[in-house]
Amino acid sequence: MAKKAQATWGGRFSTGTAALMQKFSESVSFDQRLAPFDIAGSKAHSAMLAQVGLITNAEREAIHAGLDEILAQVLAGKFKWSTALEDVHMNIEQALTKRVPAAAKLHTARSRNDQVATDMRLYFKAACTDLIQRLDGAQRAILTVAEANADVLIPGYTHLQRAQPVYLAHHLLAYLEMLQRDAERIAVVADHANWCPLGSGAIAGTTLPIDREFTARTLGFVDGRGRPRVTQNSMDAVSDRDTYLEFAAACATIGVHLSRMAEDLILWSSQEFRFVDLPDAFCTGSSLMPQKKNPDSMELIRGKSARLQGNLHTLLTMVKGLPLTYNRDLQEDKPPVFDSHDQTALCLEVLAGTIAGMTVLRDRCATAVADPAMLATDLADYLVRAGVAFRDAHHAVGAVVRLAEKKRVPLDRLTHDEVSKVHEKFGPDWVDSFDLGKAMRRRTGTGMPGPVQVRRQIARWQKLLG
Ligand code: ARG
Numbered sequence: 001m002a003k004k005a006q007a008t009w010g011g012r013f014s015t016g017t018a019a020l021m022q023k024f025s026e027s028v029s030f031d032q033r034l035a036p037f038d039i040a041g042s043k044a045h046s047a048m049l050a051q052v053g054l055i056t057n058a059e060r061e062a063i064h065a066g067l068d069e070i071l072a073q074v075l076a077g078k079f080k081w082s083t084a085l086e087d088v089h090m091n092i093e094q095a096l097t098k099r100v101p102a103a104a105k106l107h108t109a110r111s112r113n114d115q116v117a118t119d120m121r122l123y124f125k126a127a128c129t130d131l132i133q134r135l136d137g138a139q140r141a142i143l144t145v146a147e148a149n150a151d152v153l154i155p156g157y158t159h160l161q162r163a164q165p166v167y168l169a170h171h172l173l174a175y176l177e178m179l180q181r182d183a184e185r186i187a188v189v190a191d192h193a194n195w196c197p198l199g200s201g202a203i204a205g206t207t208l209p210i211d212r213e214f215t216a217r218t219l220g221f222v223d224g225r226g227r228p229r230v231t232q233n234s235m236d237a238v239s240d241r242d243t244y245l246e247f248a249a250a251c252a253t254i255g256v257h258l259s260r261m262a263e264d265l266i267l268w269s270s271q272e273f274r275f276v277d278l279p280d281a282f283c284t285g286s287s288l289m290p291q292k293k294n295p296d297s298m299e300l301i302r303g304k305s306a307r308l309q310g311n312l313h314t315l316l317t318m319v320k321g322l323p324l325t326y327n328r329d330l331q332e333d334k335p336p337v338f339d340s341h342d343q344t345a346l347c348l349e350v351l352a353g354t355i356a357g358m359t360v361l362r363d364r365c366a367t368a369v370a371d372p373a374m375l376a377t378d379l380a381d382y383l384v385r386a387g388v389a390f391r392d393a394h395h396a397v398g399a400v401v402r403l404a405e406k407k408r409v410p411l412d413r414l415t416h417d418e419v420s421k422v423h424e425k426f427g428p429d430w431v432d433s434f435d436l437g438k439a440m441r442r443r444t445g446t447g448m449p450g451p452v453q454v455r456r457q458i459a460r461w462q463k464l465l466g
Contacts, residue, residue: 006086008085008090008093008094008107022083022084022086023083025086025328025331026083026086026087027086027087027088027331027334028081028082028083028085028086028087028088028091029081029083030334030335030338031087031088031116031334032074032081032088032091033123033338034088034116034119034120034123034334035070035071035074035079035088035092036071036074036075037118037119037120037122037123037126038088038089038092038115038119039067039070039071039074039092040122040219041115041118041119041122041198041219042063042067042092042096042106043063043064043067043218044198044215044218044219045106045110045198045215046059046060046063046064046106047060047064047214047215047218048210048211048214048215048218049105049106049108049109049210051211051214052209052210052211052214054105054108054109054208054209054210055102055105055108058102059102059105060102062100062101062102063096063100063102063103063105063106065100066096066099066100066103067092067096069099070092070095070096070099079091079095082094087112087116087331088119089112089115089116089119090112093106093107108208109199109201109206109208109210110198110201110206111200111201111202111203111238113200113201113202113203113238113325113326114197114198114199114200114201114202114234114237114238115198117197117198117200117237117238117240118196118197118198118219120243120244120333120334120337121193121194121195121196121197121221121243122219124189124190124193124243124247125190125193125194125220127247127341128186128187128189128190128193128247129190130341130345131183131186131251131254131341131344131345131348132183132186132187132190134344134345134348134349134352135179135180135182135183135186135254135348136183136465137348137349137352138179138348138349138351138352138355139176139179139180139461139465140352140465141351141352141353141355141356142172142173142175142176142179142352142355143172143173143176143458143461143462143465144356145172145355145356145358145360146168146169146172146173146176146458146461147169147458147462148360149168149169149360149362150167150169150454150455150458151167152167152168152169152360152362152365152366153165153166153167153168153365153366153369153436153440154166154167154168154171154275154365154368154369155368155369155371155374156170156171156449160267162368162371162373162374163374164374164375164377165369165374165375165436165439165440165449166449167440167449167451167454168275168360168365169454169457169458170449170454170457171264173454173457173458173461175257175261176461178257178260178261179254179257180464182250182253182254182257185250185253186247186250188246188250189243189246189247189250192242192243192246193243193247194221194222194223194229195221195229195230195231196212196215196216196219196221196228196229196230196231197230197231197237197238198212198215198216198219199212199215199230199234200231200234200235200237200238201234201238202238202326203234203235203238203325203326204234204235205234212228212230213228213230214228216228216229216230235324235325236324238325238326239322239324239325239326239327239330241315241318241319241330241333244315244333244337245312245315245316245319247337247340247341248308248311248312248315248336248337248340249312251308251311251312251340251341251343251344252305252308252309252311252312252340254308254344254347254348255301255304255305255307255308255309255343255344255347256305256309258301258305258347258348258351259301259302259305261301261351262295262297262298262299262301262302262351263298263302265278265295265298265354265355265358266295266298266299266302269295269358273364273368274361274364275360275361275364275365275368276358276359276360276361277358277359277361278293278295278297278298278354278357278358279353279354279356279357279358279359280293281353281357282295282296282297282298282350282353282354282357283295283296283297284296297350297351297353297354298354300350301347301350301351304343304346304347305347307339307343308340308343308344310336311336311337311339311340312336312340314332314336315333315336315337318330318332318333319333369436370436371410372410372411372412372434373401373410373411375411375433375434375436375439376397376400376401376411377397378433378434378439378442379397379400379411379430379433379434380393380394380396380397381393381433381442382426382430382432382433383396383397383423383425383426386425386427387425388423388425392423393423396422396423396426399422399423400414400419400422403418403419403422411434412431412434416428416430416431
């Protein structure tokens with residue numbers, strides 16, 4: 001069932017596309033969110049066309065006024081999108097054509113290939129700013145909990161076995177480091193996006209005397225000193241999707257980080273740990289078991305991290321076999337990118353909300369961290385300070401642990417008599433090694449969980465986050 005030939009490219013076609021093909025090939029259902037960037041690009045492009053004399057100033061003004069009207073309609077949700085017009089670019093151009101005759105000149109020296117590449121680079125810059133703000137929001141929420149519980153100690157785990165005591169704040173500040181690297185990664189993506197492809201045309205530029213630097217400057221594709229940044233190879237510019245990959249990879253990494261935090265909180269809120277109580281507002285109940293309060297927000301973050309990895313994989317696979325330059329496959333690059341942005345943004349907000357609303361169960365933390373076995377390494381360090389080689393010290397403390405297990409008493413309940421038989425260098429003060437406060441104060445080096453270090457790190461983050 002053929003329709004009337006397509007208005008923008010239909011010249012060489014005798015019939016229009018089949019209804020099925022229209023449904024299959026449209027992208028406007030998802031790329032309409034590019035409208036503000038598409039309009040900004042068209043305004044800059046038409047300003048450049050007027051600047052070099054390819055259109056008149058009056059035509060530029062008419063185009064700008066028409067585009068402003070369309071943008072207002074789009075933002076008000078009143079714009080009528082049509083799948084018959086394929087994508088955001090043609091929808092906007094057609095709407096402009098209905099308003100102003102000069103619209104027929106807008107696409108001079110431009111292709112949808114460099115147009116969509118430009119739209120997406122503008123989009124990436126905005127998306128990166130958005131994610132950096134949300135990363136900052138999550139960091140602030142975590143820092144607030146760390147500050148409010150700066151004196152709380154918990155067991156630190158390796159292999160999910162109790163390892164050594166740490167301040168809860170030290171554990172939480174590890175999350176801040178992860179999110180900080182994420183923000184830096186996203187900032188790099190924004191910088192890589194900051195090159196203007198407009199003027200690359202469909203593949204090989206144009207014969208018309210355009211001013212690429214003018215367009216780049218108008219759209220804010222400039223370096224730190226305000227100099228325009230334009231892409232240097234037209235074929236690369238219309239087919240390169242590196243920024244998409246890097247953006248999706250950065251989102252996937254954020255997803256992995258959030259998923260690990262979520263897993264900690266799921267464990268900590270379980271009856272077995274009970275270090276924290278998660279806020280009701282971010283938990284749900286069971287339809288069957290009345291007592292249940294499930295950490296669904298954290299489980300969904302864990303689940304969505306898989307989706308973020310999938311989006312990256314989709315993009316990698318899509319691009320891998322494509323000959324240069326543009327191929328229509330590339331239209332499929334947008335849903336995974338938008339999804340990665342939206343889901344990462346949501347996950348960051350949900351994590352921030354859940355952490356901000358959680359209660360630290362100090363009693364439970366104190367009970368768990370009182371286990372003297374976690375200071376066995378400190379006891380070995382005691383022997384080292386008495387001149388024993390660490391390997392021998394490790395061995396001796398291992399024998400002490402075995403003895404305590406055999407006698408079914410906590411490590412610090414053995415007598416001096418008993419331990420001095422294991423190693424002569426255990427003096428009467430051997431048991432001081434289990435003084436938790438003293439033990440923590442011995443951790444004075446940068447990056448360690450000593451109380452002074454942790455306070456210093458909290459202060460550092462307060463300053464960093466402003
Ligand atoms: N909607 C298209 C996309 O997202 C725009 C570019 C179309 N170019 C083309 N030669 N058909 O990729």
